Amino acid sequence: MSAETKIKFGCAPIAWTNDDMPELGRENTFEQCISEMALAGYTGTEIGNKYPRDPKTLKSYLEPRNLQVASAWFSSFLTTKPFEETKKAFIEHRDFLYAMGAKVIVVSEQGHSIQGQMETPVFEAKPVFTDADWDKLTKGLEELGELAHEKDMEIVYHHHMGTGVQTTAEIERLMENTSPEKVSLLFDTGHLVFSGENPIEIYQKYQSRIKHIHFKDIRETVAKEVKENQDSFLVGVKKGVFTVPGDGMIDFVPIMKTIAESGYEGWIVVEAEQDPAKANPFEYALKAKKYLNEVLPRTQLV
Ligand SMILES: O=C1C[C@@H](O)[C@H](O)[C@@H](O)C1=O
Numbered sequence: 001m002s003a004e005t006k007i008k009f010g011c012a013p014i015a016w017t018n019d020d021m022p023e024l025g026r027e028n029t030f031e032q033c034i035s036e037m038a039l040a041g042y043t044g045t046e047i048g049n050k051y052p053r054d055p056k057t058l059k060s061y062l063e064p065r066n067l068q069v070a071s072a073w074f075s076s077f078l079t080t081k082p083f084e085e086t087k088k089a090f091i092e093h094r095d096f097l098y099a100m101g102a103k104v105i106v107v108s109e110q111g112h113s114i115q116g117q118m119e120t121p122v123f124e125a126k127p128v129f130t131d132a133d134w135d136k137l138t139k140g141l142e143e144l145g146e147l148a149h150e151k152d153m154e155i156v157y158h159h160h161m162g163t164g165v166q167t168t169a170e171i172e173r174l175m176e177n178t179s180p181e182k183v184s185l186l187f188d189t190g191h192l193v194f195s196g197e198n199p200i201e202i203y204q205k206y207q208s209r210i211k212h213i214h215f216k217d218i219r220e221t222v223a224k225e226v227k228e229n230q231d232s233f234l235v236g237v238k239k240g241v242f243t244v245p246g247d248g249m250i251d252f253v254p255i256m257k258t259i260a261e262s263g264y265e266g267w268i269v270v271e272a273e274q275d276p277a278k279a280n281p282f283e284y285a286l287k288a289k290k291y292l293n294e295v296l297p298r299t300q301l302v
C-alpha cells in the first residue's frame with residue numbers, strides 16, 4: 001500500500017472561525033467552512049464551535065460533502081480539578097466522537113494553561129508542572145486512555161504552547177511516565193517549531209506512539225517578534241504566527257518523508273489558525289492541499 005492511501009488529509013475549522021477567539025471569523029458560517037474544505041480536496045475535518053453536536057445532524061451535513069470526522073479537541077483539567085469532572089466531560093466527548101466514527105480523541109491539559117490569556121507572555125509565563133501535577137496528569141491520562149479503549153479508541157496527547165507540556169523535555173517526561181498502550185501522542189509541527197523544538201527528532205523518537213498529526217507552518221519573522229515583544233499566544237495568532245504548510249519557515253519535505261517512512265496510518269490535519277479577515281480560509285486551505293500534493297510524491301514512497 002502506498003503512503004498516499006494510508007495517510008488521509010483533513011482540515012481544521014479553526015481557520016474559518018477560531019475556537020480560542022470566536023470573534024475571529026464570526027461571520028463565516030458552518031456550511032461555508034465544510035463546503036470549502038471539501039472543495040479544497042480534504043476528506044476529513046475536526047470539530048469547531050459552530051458544528052452541530054448531534055451526530056445525526058452533523059452526519060447529514062458531512063456525508064454529502066464526503067467529509068469524515070478525524071477527531072476533536074478535549075480540554076482536561078487533571079492538575080487543577082477533581083478527576084471526576086474531567087471524566088464526566090471526557091465520556092460525553094468520547095461518545096460523540098465514537099458516534100461520528102473517529103478513532104482518536106485529542107486531549108490537552110488545560111490546568112495552569114495560559115494559552116487562552118490575551119495579556120500573558122507565552123514564553124516567559126508558561127506553566128511548569130510540579131511533581132504532584134505530573135503525577136495527577138500521568139495517572140489521569142492513563143485513566144482517560146482506558147475509558148477510550150472501552151470504545152476501541154485512543155487518546156492522543158496535544159503538546160501545546162503556553163501549557164505544561166510544550167517542550168521536548170516535557171513531552172519526554174509525559175511519554176516516559178505513561179503507558180504506550182494507554183497514552184498516544186499528537187504531533188503538531190507548528191507548536192513544536194514555535195517553541196523551538198526539533199520536530200523530526202520528536203517524530204523519530206515517538207513514532208510508534210504518534211497516532212494523529214496537525215500540520216501548521218510558522219512565519220519566522222512573526223515568531224521572533226512574539227518572543228521579543230513578550231506577546232501572548234493569542235496575540236501571536238492574531239499577528240499571524242501560524243500559517244499553512246508551504247507558506248512559512250518549515251520544510252515539510254523531510255517531515256513528510258519521515259512520516260511516510262514510519263508507515264504512519266491516519267490523519268494529517270491542516271490546522272493553521274490565523275485571522276480569516278487577513279488570510280482567506282478557502283484560499284489558504286487550497287494552497288496547503290496543493291503544496292501537500294506536491295510534497296507527498298517527493299517523499300519517493302508513493
Ligand atoms: O489543536 C489545536 C486546537 C486549538 O484550539 C489550539 O489553540 C491550536 O493552536 C491547536 O493546535
Ligand SMILES: [Co+2]
Nearest residue numbers: 158188214271
Ligand atoms: Co494542533
